[in-house]
Amino acid sequence: MSETRTTCPYCGVGCGVLVTAGDGGTAAVRGDPEHPSNYGRLCSKGAALGETVDLDGRLLYPQIRGRRVSWNAALDHVAAGFTRIVAEHGPDAVAFYVSGQLLTEDYYVANKLMKGFIGSANIDTNSRLCMSSSVAGHKRAFGSDTVPGCYEDLEQAELLVLVGSNTAWCHPVLFQRIRAAKEQHPERKLIVIDPRRTATCDIADLHLPVKSGSDAVLFNGLLTYLFQNGRVDFNYLEAATEGYGQALQAARDSAPSIPAVAAACGVAEQDLARFYHLFAATERVVTVYSQGVNQSSSGSDKVNAIINCHLATGRIGRPGMGPFSVTGQPNAMGGREVGGLANQLAAHMDFDDPQQVDSVRRFWRAPNMAGQPGLKAIDMFRALDEGEIKAIWIMATNPVVSLPDADRVRAALRHCELVVVSDCMANTDTTACADVLLPAAAWGEKDGTVTNSERRISRQRTFLPPPGEAKPDWWIVSEVAKRLGYAEAFSFQSPAHIFREHAALSGFENNGTRDFDLSGLTQVSDETYTQMQPVQWPVRSAQPGGTIRMFGDGKFFTASRKARFIAIAPRLPMNALDDEYPMVLNTGRVRDHWHTMTRTGK
């Protein structure tokens, strides 16, 4: 029995696991001691992976309206439905709703089909809910969607600030690393900013239970404090940033003093003063934030309010310091890289740059290149409900449970002309609404790559044969594409084949203008791809070992190569309360389960 080196399919920590497949669909799992994300650790979800690989509840055969059919019949039906609806109503009448559970290669092919060949940008992902606020915040500040640091920074920080992040439950192995570092260095400080007292607070030196949604006031107050107390690095501002004056003015307008901020955020003045003092006085500070910041009615502003404070002190891109967004899903980052969001192109290119649209069009030899953003997740399902979208293909996600206003999502799917669902599980709330069910290969049967929260690309490797007639998602999408008339562009033979194209696109007409650059991996052979070790992008020919940290040289990816401060006028959800909407709601995650429990519920 040999062990297969692969990656956990759950959260954005991206832990390496070693798996030994046993008889009858069983598997023994242990943490990979050599994987740099976890060094052998696993959480309860990862440790129980072996208990999820049996066939109980699996979707094994294609179905049309509950009747088992051949793959050919199912694929023909999907292609005919999409062809008819596009012909009658145009490309924007169809949509893909995809997932951070997909591998990068699956994602790449789905995005290519929708944006380059069907001719709409109506492809969005459940990662929209997870971290699109961070994407927007990063791009506003850095000119690129870049997490500047790495996990080691969390261990090297003298002050770690966790904002809207119940790391103990949501990113448990990262939490284990943080706790171990704190045990080794008890003098280091940990501050948790969260409306709830969570398990993460158990190791915190200070918990600030801010009012829901008041994070931007808190960090605007910090920006004001840093200025008032002479803690701004003006040399860095001058050399590497722009827009500080307006950002400071907005901060002083909304958060002029500790008493004003304490009142707005609902925290004690002395606790707030302690946080501000620690941040101001400590050089190595990392601010980790996740869904408590991102899943918000003003998430991007919260992200930029945090980044502003790191720019003001020049604490970014160096060991033990920087803003750090941790993603929810195993491949939310991979989705961002291939353009899985409706307002992105591919390879970190954008619709608002006509040259980039043209670059992608020429690279793909795309006959129907989308020229503008498509509908984002919430708008996509609204359009479905209102009949503007008439066919949707949902891959590897369960929106009838996980989207807000879920009853409306179910109703919209019920009256949609064509609902296609690819999944590895047979009975989810979403598969119950499908006209066509396509059995997808599950973790353990799939082969490809994922990117974790620190830009680290790792391989997921096959250790089980796909059961029944299950197929990889990239194969399913490619087969539909061929039936839509695009055989040449979708003649992919393997995940390695797709990865090479993805890497080549990232380097295409790049010349250092885009940080997402895998040009050093464009020529990987099938053999090298099979053996590929975890690596952090960018991976250029000159840096084949990847890049641990970004922006240490003070150069960013804006037109001026300077980072941008963003002036933030906080929008507090409680200010919008009225008799009709009298509550502020919060989101959270359950420690031992994943998303809607379709797999971990076993």
Ligand code: SF4
């Ligand atoms: Fe999997 Fe995340 Fe747990 Fe690591 S921390 S084992 S990636 S769920």
